[in-house]
Every structure is written in structure tokens, then in C-alpha cells.
Amino acid sequence: MxxxxxxxxxxxxxxxxxxxxxxxxxxxxxxxxxxxxxxxxxxxxxxxxxxxxxxxxxxxxxxxxxxxxxxxxxxxxxxxxxxxxxxxxxxxxxxxxxxxxxxxPNHCSDAHPWFQAALNGGPDAPERELFWFRPGRGPDGDQRPTDWVGEFGGETWTRTTNPDGTPGDWYLHLFTAEQPDFNWDHPKVRAEFEDILRFWFDRGVDGIRIDSAGLLVKDGSLPETLPGRPHPFRDLDGVHEIYRAWRRVADEYPDRALIGEVWMPDRQRFANYLRPDELHAAFxxxxxxxxxxxxxxxxxxxxxxxxxxxxxxxxxxxxxxxxxxxxxxxxxxxxxxxxxxxxxxxxxxxxxxxxxxxxxxxxxxxxxxxxxxxxxxxxxxxxxxxxxxxxxxxxxxxxxxxxxxxxxxxxxxxxxxxxxxxxxxxxxxxxxxxxxxxxxxxxxxxxxxxxxxxxxxxxxxxRAALAIRRAEPALGDGEMTWLPAPDGVLAYRRSAGFTCLVNLSGAAVPLPPHTERLLASGPLDDDLLPPDTAVWLRTAEPVSAGSDPA
Incomplete structure (x- = not known):
């Protein structure tokens, strides 16, 4: 709908x-x-x-x-x-x-059947290709494959024990050791998650929130994290191919949304996830x-x-x-x-x-x-x-x-x-x-x-704010226009005569001309908006915040 x-x-x-x-x-x-x-x-x-x-x-x-x-x-x-x-x-x-x-999608539990098969099957288990198993560094293989720091801090590799009791390969986990990372270079991983999307869409789910959306693809050469060089596992370009495939799945169903958890300081890189054939929205x-x-x-x-x-x-x-x-x-x-x-x-x-x-x-x-x-x-x-x-x-x-x-x-x-x-x-x-x-x-x-x-x-x-938002055509998606305002005050207008003022300064400011006070976050002082207070106003014409009433 x-x-x-x-x-x-x-x-x-x-x-x-x-x-x-x-x-x-x-x-x-x-x-x-x-x-x-x-x-x-x-x-x-x-x-x-x-x-x-x-x-x-x-x-x-x-x-x-x-x-x-x-x-x-x-x-x-x-x-x-x-x-x-x-x-x-x-x-x-x-x-x-x-x-x-x-x-x-970045990782599963170490109790997942695929990972259990990878552990129990030993070094030659085909399921190991679905994760990031690698030999250790050093003559005895007892050093981690990389010195990457995890998303929770701490180490990102855990060593396995072979079925015969000898020390084995290491596996990657950007989070806890109980959360092994999937190898998204493997087609079986990609097919599995496309099927998971369909499973939940078939049950009537309207949207999918994607955890840690920027971490899925890793640089297979396992370079160290160094200043001035591309990061080995954050926001690699290959991740966008995955989300284009997911978008094709979502488009098989009417009115479904894909919403990414994308921690990305670079706004342009962030926007790449929202191109018309990728995710619908991101946090x-x-x-x-x-x-x-x-x-x-x-x-x-x-x-x-x-x-x-x-x-x-x-x-x-x-x-x-x-x-x-x-x-x-x-x-x-x-x-x-x-x-x-x-x-x-x-x-x-x-x-x-x-x-x-x-x-x-x-x-x-x-x-x-x-x-x-x-x-x-x-x-x-x-x-x-x-x-x-x-x-x-x-x-x-x-x-x-x-x-x-x-x-x-x-x-x-x-x-x-x-x-x-x-x-x-x-x-x-x-x-x-x-x-x-x-x-x-x-x-x-x-x-x-x-x-x-x-x-x-x-x-x-x-409750009051959400009721007004639902009733106001100006709110939700659309345009906004900043209005002139004193220092420390945010003032903007949405269409249909809706204006919001937020006073983040240390002093009260005058309200602009308005025909109705729709909602205030706290008590107003007559026609003054106190500090740390916001107000929604009905306004007839474009106005300037802090101006004297006409």
C-alpha cells in the first residue's frame, strides 16, 4: 500500500x-x-x-x-x-x-549448520569456502592471518582445532568469535540470502533492515589496515553488486523496502547505497x-x-x-x-x-x-x-x-x-x-x-506529534525551506504553511507571525519560544523567525 x-x-x-x-x-x-x-x-x-x-x-x-x-x-x-x-x-x-x-548478512552464529560442517569436516570440508578460513602466519601457523581490529574491538581471527586434535586454520569474525563472517565471493552465500529475502517477503513482511550493510565484501588478499590505503573490509565497491541483486528480489514483490544500516562518514559513499537500483533507504x-x-x-x-x-x-x-x-x-x-x-x-x-x-x-x-x-x-x-x-x-x-x-x-x-x-x-x-x-x-x-x-x-x-504528522500533507517526504533566524535557532518551512522553530540558544526568541500553534515541546512564554524548546506553527506566508509580529 x-x-x-x-x-x-x-x-x-x-x-x-x-x-x-x-x-x-x-x-x-x-x-x-x-x-x-x-x-x-x-x-x-x-x-x-x-x-x-x-x-x-x-x-x-x-x-x-x-x-x-x-x-x-x-x-x-x-x-x-x-x-x-x-x-x-x-x-x-x-x-x-x-x-x-x-x-x-555479514556473519552468522558458530552454531549455524554451515559453520558446524566447516569445523567438523576438517581442513578439506567444502563448507569452509563459505567462510574465511585461512592458515596462520609464522612457521607454526600460530600467528593470526591479519592484525585487523574488530567492530567490537579486539581480535578478528580464532584458530580452529582439527578433528585429530592438532591446531588448524583460523577463521575471520569482525564481531565476536561466535559470529564467523560469510564469504560473499561464494555464489552459494549469495543465493542463500536471496532465498531468505523471499522467505520473509512470502510471509508478508514489508521491509528488510540490513545489519552492518557495508561490511560484507572483503579484500581477499588480506592487506593490513593502513592510513591512506583502501580499507580491507569496509565499504568495498563489490558490495553494491550484492544489493543490486537484492533489489531485483525485492522488486518481485509489490511495495517492499530494503533499509541499510550503513555507518559511513563519507556522505557520497553513503549515497552510493541508495542509487535507484540498490537500497530504498538507509539509517x-x-x-x-x-x-x-x-x-x-x-x-x-x-x-x-x-x-x-x-x-x-x-x-x-x-x-x-x-x-x-x-x-x-x-x-x-x-x-x-x-x-x-x-x-x-x-x-x-x-x-x-x-x-x-x-x-x-x-x-x-x-x-x-x-x-x-x-x-x-x-x-x-x-x-x-x-x-x-x-x-x-x-x-x-x-x-x-x-x-x-x-x-x-x-x-x-x-x-x-x-x-x-x-x-x-x-x-x-x-x-x-x-x-x-x-x-x-x-x-x-x-x-x-x-x-x-x-x-x-x-x-x-x-501521540500528538504523530497525529499531526499523519494529518499534515506538508509532513513526511517532501521539501523544506530554511527561514532566517537568530543565532542558535533552527527555523524552516514545509509546504502548506507549516513552520517549525527549534530554539537551541540560551535566550527566548519571539515567535514569527502565525495563525495557529499546532504543538510545542514545552510551555511557551506568551509569544516567546524558550531555550531548548520547539514549536510547530501554522503560517500564512513565508516568515522570518524572531521577527516582530506584523
Whole structure:
């Protein structure tokens, strides 16, 4: 189904990310599941989103929270069954919600049947050609084939043991040792994933989110990573042939979308993934990591739109996801940017300030041209949980960094739905286990139940914003025009007389002439827009922000 103006749904959709382990627990074991998700579909429908993206729910040993996939065509028993997933897709469609599933093509689990056959069959096993098995360096082969550093930090090669007990070849894993990388030079790997796409499209899935989309192709000569030389495994040109083939598969089905996770600092290289015969959309990490600063945000917005324009792709706007520090916390710090390299615990945070800025950021991101993503819990104003006991942490990023990086568990804590104490309705009353990560007791004021009906709450702000976005022809995909504004203020106009102002300065600024105040992220001071506040206005003619009313 396309939108009212006939454009594809994904060009202007609001897509809600569900992290299945942490969304809702239907069977009381403390882990979220499909039964829990199905019980909360009406919540998502009334929130006003257009689509749901599910992080991996496949059978997995869970070495990396399900991104180590053992079977791409089934559901892990902790989440439910394939039949339940099919019922979920049908129920979501009945509510007008699209479904996006996560596919992980760079690597699989070491429990995957192909990799087990590669290990058990010894050095001559044909399945070894499907991965990156290589002899070690040195006279005894006891040195790693390369000194590449992994995406989680640390080493990228693990040595095998031959069936006779002697030391064997090494295999490549850009992530954990439990996640061996596929060899995408092999036609069997390519055919397998094209079949996996068809498997899920045949079950009614509307889109595929592609994990680590830029890493699939490696330089087979295994050069070291050196300054000034092409990277041996990031963004090699050969990856585009893969996505052109995937696009041909998607085009066999009506109105399906391919959405890439593309971490790419070079905007032109990023745009290459969005050429008309490749992916339909990709995540905008430039915007996600941007500082809460008007000049920086404007540069990010302009750069994003200019990179997308030549390839005709829609921009996407993302504030948080399952891999990054929640933006209520980020925006409450002296350094409001995000990068994995700078991620540390114990950073002073003003959550009141962070919440005020997060409210303004919601109106900013939801009124820019293109599609927007909402990570579960951001509509509740949840903050990063930074005091999880070490013995309860699960993210390999934490352990592979020697405990320096706090990891990603803090943004994955189960959602609070109702009640005054944990598990806050995440699990049913007859629960048999505590939530898999502990919830802060302070979240009692952040439950969906506590916020429902409270006009001042983050939940009602999101509901109001999404209702306006759905009703406003100007919002979603389309054009925008910057308006003159004081330093520290972003002001832009969408068509049909819609104007957004975001005040990132330290002083209140006058509102421009307008006929209606549609929505504000916080209280206004008569005709002044306070700092760290955003407003949506109905305007009759092009205006200048900060000008005196006519």
C-alpha cells in the first residue's frame, strides 16, 4: 500500500523499532516475546506509527543478542514460533502497520549448520569456502592471518582445532568469535540470502533492515589496515553488486523496502547505497551522533538532504536505537554528541535538561523531510540505565573492551508499562522470572500507564506529534525551506504553511507571525519560544523567525 499521494510508504513513514527481548513479556519468563508484542499492538497503533521494525528474533545462542543467527528461517523458542510470527504480521497489517525484519548478512552464529560442517569436516570440508578460513602466519601457523581490529574491538581471527586434535586454520569474525563472517565471493552465500529475502517477503513482511550493510565484501588478499590505503573490509565497491541483486528480489514483490544500516562518514559513499537500483533507504547516523547545537544540526540536515537528492532517496532521521546511549541521557551532558569511541560511564548527566531537549528533538526529527525512526521507550522519555551490576550485563562490547565501554545493555532495559514497582507490567503478574535486565525504580513515573492522558508527558507529546504528522500533507517526504533566524535557532518551512522553530540558544526568541500553534515541546512564554524548546506553527506566508509580529 502506498501513501495517499501515491508515493511508497517507506518514503515518509514513522518506523518504530521493537527490541523483542525488552518490549513485552507474554509468558512470564522475564524475556520479551512475540506473545507480548501481539498484546501491545494496539498501543503502537494508537501511538500513530506506520511500521514496526523487529530486531533479530531468529534461533540463536545469543552471544550477541540474536545478531548471531543460527537459522534465518525460524523463530527462537524464547520468542515464540514461526506460526506466532505469521499471526503477528497478519494482526499488524489488520491495524494498518507495516512490518520490517532484521537480516544479518555479514556473519552468522558458530552454531549455524554451515559453520558446524566447516569445523567438523576438517581442513578439506567444502563448507569452509563459505567462510574465511585461512592458515596462520609464522612457521607454526600460530600467528593470526591479519592484525585487523574488530567492530567490537579486539581480535578478528580464532584458530580452529582439527578433528585429530592438532591446531588448524583460523577463521575471520569482525564481531565476536561466535559470529564467523560469510564469504560473499561464494555464489552459494549469495543465493542463500536471496532465498531468505523471499522467505520473509512470502510471509508478508514489508521491509528488510540490513545489519552492518557495508561490511560484507572483503579484500581477499588480506592487506593490513593502513592510513591512506583502501580499507580491507569496509565499504568495498563489490558490495553494491550484492544489493543490486537484492533489489531485483525485492522488486518481485509489490511495495517492499530494503533499509541499510550503513555507518559511513563519507556522505557520497553513503549515497552510493541508495542509487535507484540498490537500497530504498538507509539509517542516518550523522544526525543521530550530532551535537545539540544549531549550526551542527543544520549542517547535518543540509548534508543529509544534499547527499540523498542526486539518487532520489528519502532521508531518515534517527535519535536513538538499540546500539547507542539513549538521547535523553546524551542531551543532558556537556558533550551531547555520540560516538562509540567516547562512550564512558560516570559522565555527569542532567536528566531534566536532557528530557527538555529530547522533547524538542522529537518535533525536529518528526518534521524534517523523509522517514523517521522511534526506538522503543523514547516515546516514554526513558534514559540510559548506567548502574546495571556487572554480573547482569550481557553485551559483548562491554567485555571485549575490558569493561571500559559500558556496552549497550543500558538502552535495552525492558520497558515499563504500568504499576509502581518493577517489572512495571513488562511481565504478567504470575511472572516466573525477573526482567532479564533490572529496571530503575524511578521509572514508575515513566510507565505508559502513568503518562497516558497527561498532556505534559512525553508519551502524549509523541501521540500528538504523530497525529499531526499523519494529518499534515506538508509532513513526511517532501521539501523544506530554511527561514532566517537568530543565532542558535533552527527555523524552516514545509509546504502548506507549516513552520517549525527549534530554539537551541540560551535566550527566548519571539515567535514569527502565525495563525495557529499546532504543538510545542514545552510551555511557551506568551509569544516567546524558550531555550531548548520547539514549536510547530501554522503560517500564512513565508516568515522570518524572531521577527516582530506584523
Amino acid at each position: 502506498s501513501t495517499a499521494d501515491g508515493s511508497p510508504w517507506w518514503r515518509g513513514a514513522v518506523i518504530y523499532q521493537v527490541y523483542p527481548r525488552s518490549f513485552a513479556d507474554g509468558d512470564g519468563d522475564g524475556i520479551g516475546d512475540i506473545a507480548g508484542i501481539r498484546s501491545r499492538l494496539n498501543y503502537l497503533s494508537t501511538l500513530g506509527v506506520d511500521a514496526i521494525w523487529f530486531s533479530p528474533w531468529y534461533p540463536s545462542p545469543m552471544a550477541d543478542a540474536g545478531y548471531d543467527v543460527a537459522d534465518y528461517r525460524d523463530i527462537d523458542p524464547v520468542f515464540g514460533t514461526l506460526a506466532e510470527a505469521e499471526a503477528l504480521i497478519a494482526e499488524a497489517h489488520a491495524l494498518g502497520l507495516k512490518i520490517i525484519v532484521d537480516v544479518v 542516518n547516523f550523522d544526525f543521530l551522533g550530532c551535537a545539540w547545537d544549531a549550526a551542527a544540526l543544520r549542517e547535518s540536515i543540509d548534508g543529509t538532504l544534499s547527499a540523498h537528492a542526486p539518487v532520489g532517496a528519502p532521508a531518515t532521521w534517527v535519535l536513538s536505537n538499540h546500539d547507542v546511549t539513549r538521547h535523553v541521557t546524551r542531551y543532558g551532558r556537556a558533550d551531547t554528541t555520540f560516538s562509540f569511541a567516547a562512550k564512558r560511564e560516570g559522565t555527569p548527566t542532567d536528566l531534566e535538561l536532557g528530557t527538555r531537549r529530547a522533547r524538542a528533538a522529537a518535533l525536529l526529527s518528526l518534521s524534517l523531510p523523509g522517514a523517521a525512526y522511534v526506538y522503543q521507550g523514547e516515546e516514554l522519555g526513558l534514559w540510559e540505565v548506567e548502574d546495571i551490576p556487572r554480573e547482569l550485563r550481557q553485551d559483548p562490547m562491554h567485555f571485549r573492551s575490558g569493561g571500559v565501554d559500558p556496552g549497550r545493555d543500558g538502552c535495552r532495559v525492558p520497558l515499563p508499562w504500568s504499576g509502581e514497582t518493577p517489572p512495571f507490567g513488562f511481565s504478567p503478574d504470575e511472572t516466573t522470572g525477573a526482567p532479564w535486565l533490572p529496571q530503575p525504580t524511578d521509572w514508575k513515573d515513566r510507565t505508559a500507564q502513568a503518562q497516558a492522558g497527561d498532556e505534559r508527558s512525553m508519551l502524549e507529546l509523541y
